[in-house]
Amino acid sequence: MGIFGDIGHFIMVPLYYAISAVLIGWHKLFTIMGLDPEGGLSWTLSIIGLTVVIRAALIPLFVKQIKSSRNMQLIQPKVRELQKKYGHDRQKLAEETMKLYKEAGTNPFASCLPILLQMPIFFALFRLLDQAAKHNKAHGFLTEKLAEQFGESELFGSIGLAKSFWGATPWGEGADSGAVVAVAAVLVLAMTATTFITQRQLMAKNMPADALTGPYAQQQKMLLYILPVAFGLGGVAFPIGVLLYWTTSNLWTMGQQFYVIRNNPAPGTPAFKAKQERDKAKAAKHPEKYAAYEPVPEGDEVIEPDRRPVQRVQPKRQTRAQRKSGKPGSGSNPNQGGNK
Structure with a gap:
């Protein structure tokens, strides 16, 4: 196979086992719930379940991505300063x-x-589905029988999960070709649109004005258009089952990103100002509940109150003669520096 084939085999084999294990687990669950094990609906829901498991496992990485992206936004003014300072020296600029x-x-x-x-x-999912449909080939925990079911499963009785837009035409063989083309086209457009909206949502709502200029902003703008076009062009060759996976994954990303931007926006962004307005509205509507949680104006520093216990003032020392006479003593309070 060669070195590249060996590397690919080394990477893909564990993925085959992991993906097939999750896929079969969901399939058995839906079969227990009464769905036809050979039907397209049970396998379609299994692909969606696989997507949910994978995206849930990637949540820590998503959080890290959000933090890194936010830091990139905040340091853009410093990046521009370096560009002005070392613009004549590309190597020094790159190092700094x-x-x-x-x-x-x-x-x-x-x-x-x-x-x-x-x-x-x-x-890995593409190869599982493609080879199961063409050769009934088993991968990972997917036996030949399950591979045959998976590869031949049809949604709504006519739309094969292993079929693609490129492989089916309205004038092709079989009466279901037009339905396959229509569903595949809808999924390709949905995959492309959700990819674009996700990137656009991040740039429009959670990037400060300073971050919308400079090399980082140019990189983001390029990704905004390049990624959807790349997925759209490649999507015509993907099986419907794979398009279901990617579209579901994009919808998950949109929802996850919407939650983060709404509840934990980056300072100086439109989303941050919108959150401040919502907090003010809540405080005005329920003053007794939000009295202790007034929103902090942007750029202000939160100063915590001094919660140390107040020290009791010790009485001044008096001589015995002073105590008998009832006159105030001249001794000093040790807390005030008199007696040390």
Whole structure:
């Protein structure tokens, strides 16, 4: 196979076992619930279940991505200062920029990590479905019998999960070709649109004005258009089952990102100002509930009150003669520096 084939085999085999285990687990669950084990609905729901499991496992990476992306936004003014200072020396500029990234704990390519890590899973699912349909080939825990069911499963009785837009035409063989083309086209458009909306949502709502200029912003703008086009062009060759996986994954990303942007926006962004307005409205509507949680104006520092217990003032010392006469003593309070 060669070195590249060996590397691919080394990566894909564990993925086959992991993906097939989750896929079969969901399939057995839906079969127990009464769905036809050979039907397309049980396998379609199993693919959606697989997507949910994978995306839930990637939540820690998504959180890291959000933090890294936020740090990238916040250091953009410093990046521009370095560009002005070392614009004549590209090598020095690159060294100082990478040093700044390291100090901020961020990476300009962190926003691509979830997509890059999902690509091997994506191709493993593609091969599982494609080879199950063409050769009834078993992979991982997917036996030949299950591979045959998976490869020949049809949604709504006519739309095969292993069929693709490219492989079916309205004038092709079989009366179901038109339905396959229509469903595949809808899923390709949905996959492309959700990819674009997710990137657009991040740039429009959770990026400060300073971060919308400079090299990082240019990178984000390029990804905004390149990724949807790439997925759209490639999507015509993907089986419907794989398109279901990717579209569901995009919908998960949209919902997850919407929650993070709404509840924990980056300072200085439109989402941050919108959250401040919502907090003010809540405080005005329920003052007794939000009295102790007034929203802090942007840029202000939160000063915690001094919660140390108040020290009791000790009485001044008096001589015996002073105590008998009832006159105030001249001794000093040790807390005030008199007696030490």
